[in-house]
Amino acid sequence: MSGHAEILGVQGVGHSFGGFSVLKNVNFTVPHGSIVGLIGPNGSGKTTLFNVISGYIRHQHGLVAYDGEDVRAESIQARSIAGLVRTFQTPKVFEQMTVLENIMAGAYKLTRSGVIEDLISLPRSRADMRRITELAEEVCAKFGMEKLRHDLALRLPAGQRRILEIARAVIGRPRLLMLDEPSSGLNTNEIASLRRWIEQLRAEGIAILLVSHDMELMTVADRVHVLYFGEIIASGGMDEIQKNAQVREVYLGA
């Protein structure tokens, strides 16, 4: 762990699409090993902010610092290798691959054998594959998916897809895991299980940035920021947020 107090620092981030400002001077931090939540109505800029932090969008203003380093110029891949990994609003599993292979793909970045080595099946290539398989079997068991491991991901229900996406991210040893609406499409039991996973991962030292509409799930967060038309209008614990008059007016509808 580095000397920086926070794993993620977002300072004065602004971005616009075709003259329309989607993010305006957004500031917040994610301390190491904490859970930070982002809420806001549809179109408030949550997903854009996610895309900016993970590198899918090159933003126009402000600074994104990961572990104290400015990552504006870094590719998505470089951020991922450094441990900044995201999931997607609609789970993007590799449908034509098995559950185990999906998780194995998450360990791709932990290994280094090249295409030529893989073609000729040199020792490093075989050792890499053994390592990937062992790790994936462990993670598969950890997430309770052993029985499904040879099933195509295509056949998984929504809840299992979410868990698979998280398992696939976790095998790559993330330090900041960004979850985009992880509870959408899940039933109550699945949400309860998801919540336990989020707490468990935090206990393992992984910081989590959580975007969700689900106020119940959001109570897992140490600190919550409310995004409204691209600006953070309130920050604090979930109980404070729920009492905030402005938030109630624009978002909670009370």
Add this chain to the structure above:
Amino acid sequence: MKTARFLLIVVAFALCVALPPYLPRHLVDLLVFAGIYTIAGLGVGLLLGQCGIANLGQIVFYAIGAYATAYLTVYVHAPAAVGFVVGIAISAALALAIGWPILRLSGYFLALATLAMGIIANALFFEWDWLTGGTLGIGGIPKLQIFGFVLDTPLRFYYLVLGVVAICMLLAQNLIRSRTGLALRAMRDSQDAAISLAVNPRWLRTRVFILSAVLGSVAGSLFAHYGGFANVQSFGIEKSINFLLIPVLGGAASLIGVVVGALFIAFVPELLSQFGSVHQMLFGVALVGVVVLMPAGLTGALAGIWRRSVDGAKP
């Protein structure tokens, strides 16, 4: 299941080795072509099955292999190996130069870009007659010799092709089972998710494109040595379509599918030719039949039947 599969491969390979001496010459001749098509089709199959890329430009590299062999062995009197190596080097360099810009595209746009590549190359082969001999082509390409043993009959050449096919299949199998194979299939299924796991799609696709080009070039060099000539009619766009049909018909999900597809492309038109002038139409009907009735290709359909029978046998 794994043992059954392994046994099946061993038996099939043993048949491929033992049977041809007892087959009539024209059938062995077709087997040689099926082998050459397998090598070229394997490249296209890796792109289609592992990366989800439809490549309609394989003919470019097939022709480069053939012309490199023809030019160097006939005009420069270079040893056959030089033809193979130069063909491979030019194909790989060209695949890098073309692949890097076009592999940013995907879907139909990429397929069209590869088609355009094939059409342009065919026109150039025709125009650059100082190099390719134009419509007359280059004839008199020497038969291949291995340690003084001349491969001057279809049967002798067949065994060389069989060996090359076996090596290429083994290498492709290694690739598919490696971390690179995982990454390729991951980006085929969801590019965004693969990128989030640190996969670099453009680089990986370019590498597989180069690999595919190398396979096309080797197949082209073999074709030139076998036929003894290389001319522009052999490198038309319909041949490129055939190369894409190989994995489509056989089934892009498996390597065996490529062999089955290549056998189909080599044998079915020949079998149908006995029906006279309508044989091309019949071939078209056969193609449509396979594609409509077996969307996962011939091996995909067989695998489906196998799975159902295994599931049916379970209590």
